[in-house]
Amino acid sequence: MKRPRLGAFLAAILAASTSLAGCAQQTALPSHPAVAQTRVYVANESSNSVTVIDAESLKILATIDAKNHATHDLALSRDGRFLLATNLAPGRLSVIDTTAMETVASVFTGSRAHVVAFTNDERQAWIANIAEDNVSILDISTLRIVGTLPTGKGPTGLAFSRDGRYAYVSNQGDKTVAVVDTVTHAVVKRIPVGTNPHFLTLGPDGRVWGCNTGSNDIYVIDPGTQQVVASFQVGPSPQQIAFGFKGLLGPLAYVTVAGFNKVLVLDADPKRLRLIDEIEVGDAPNGIAANPQGTRLFVVHERSNDLRVIDTGTNRVIAAVPVGMKPIRVVVSK
Amino acid sequence: MTTPRTGATVLAFSLLVLPVSAGFAQSVPAGTAKNAVGVLVVVRSDGVETRLRGRGALRIFEGDVLRMDGKGKALIETDEGVQVALNGDSVVQILSRWEKARGVTRVLRVQRGEIWARIGDERRALEIETPVGVLAARVAEVNVRLVSDNETVATVVTGTGEFSTPFATCELRAGTTSFGHRSKACTPPAATDVATVVGWSRPLLP
Secondary structure, rough: OOOOOOHHHHHHHHHHHHHHHHHHHHHHOOOOOOOOOHHHHHHHOOOEEEEEEEOOOOOEEEEEEEOOEEEEEEEEEEOEEEEEEOOOOOOEEEHHHHHHHOEEEEOOOOOOEEEEEEEEOOEEEEEEEHOEEEEEEEOOOOOOEEEEEEOOOEEEEEEEEOOOEEEEEOOOOOEEEEEEEOOOOOOOOEOOOOOOOOEEOOOOOOEEEEOOOOOOOOHHHHEOOOOEEEEOOOOOOOOEEEEEEEEEEEEEEEEEOOOOOOOEEOOOOHHHOEEEEEEEEOOEEEEEEEOOOOEEEEEEEEEEEEEEEEEOOOEEEEEEEEEEOOOEEEOOOO | OOOOHHHHHHHHHHHHHHHHHHHHHHOEEEEEEEEEEEEEEEOOOOEEEEEEEEEEEEEEEEOOOEEEOOOEEEEEEOOOEEEEEEEOEEEEEEEEEEEEEEEEEEEEOOOOOOOOEEOOOOOOOOEEOOOOOEEEOOOOOEEEEEEEEOOOEEEEEEEEEEEEEEEEEEEEEEEEEEEEEEEOOOOOOOOHHHHHHHHHHHHHHO
């Protein structure tokens, strides 16, 4: 039976990027390497859209209709060619072609589809469905849902370990992070965390960082021991975490704290988890992401409906860009 | 400033247009339930329930959950012309996938029990999802049984099908069966007595 063309198209993109990467390792470095345009993508939950911004000029390149409702989370393929967006209201995933800047597919994953992440080999995407207490597994080449895993009550965060062996799923209803073995698809451990655990982020040293939106703290999980090795009170309603550098200092963890309208700057070493700085930002900061160099942070605000750019060298906001209504998540091409 | 006349015009326009728009957005027709031996319960996406007993023509919409309790059976036909039978103690959700390049593909998500389907149009594909795998087929007669949340049996009666789990894809030809177990690849297709597998669905067919 023929596979869907779109799925084949996406698979071809992945295959091409893999083979090109292989070629790059075997040939001499180009004398004038091309500088790829770094893009910032923002999910606007109340506008049902994705804003695309040039990371350097900060010009808005496009506003993409997600062809769904309540666009919440984003996952960008490593080569930046396509973007996946969850949509809470219909429980569907939008597949966006970033070259054409349009939504090219819509897949039902589960009720209240909340967060999405690519597996490390990018053959699959996992999507956490809050209202079904499970994770759907999407085959990227066919865009078919090939399986569903029960992970816990109210899954709201999802990240894969650096080696891809484990998936971490935060469950608001259980106040836990479930550790899923990606080989056996079994939940091998449930790690107690705080109240309303939300987004999860893979840290620069391979540890998994998360925010407890309800208990006002962040925590760090060590995949080696599958235990919380550090936690830190940051203030009311912490949302998301990104990592960057301040000159020689770093890596540093930057946490959006919605209740304070601030980004808190912490030492990213779990053994020395301490507050280094506080940055005043806009109204209800939520999503945060760093550029590949770790010198710029892009923060979206779900009440002031804008994206602000922080220079990590000075820890100051240097620009603001209006986006759609209730921006939740921001991702940056690598 | 809005005049009373303008306001009335806007109100009248809203009353005319909004309910139609909302209805269209939320209730996309997907098929018709035609026969139920026992009671077929259809749960709409807003939770409202309706029932079919015996022969009839109950409209099915995208997002509906069809539930066949006890030992009954039911037959529906999708708007793409696919015949689908639900065995007793089965729950199936009516879904779809949209792709710009291919349009809409009908997707049936089996939450419990067993379904049979006959797809007669080469241009139309059907996908049957379970928690451990998905069977895709066109111009085929297929049967999918969810043994438990961890095990699925996919059978192709006529035509061909593609049974995928998170770990592998198995091409099924007519008269073969494959098992899907959580955390494992689908088993290689094996010959099976299809008459026995699909015998339960036959009394429903016209």
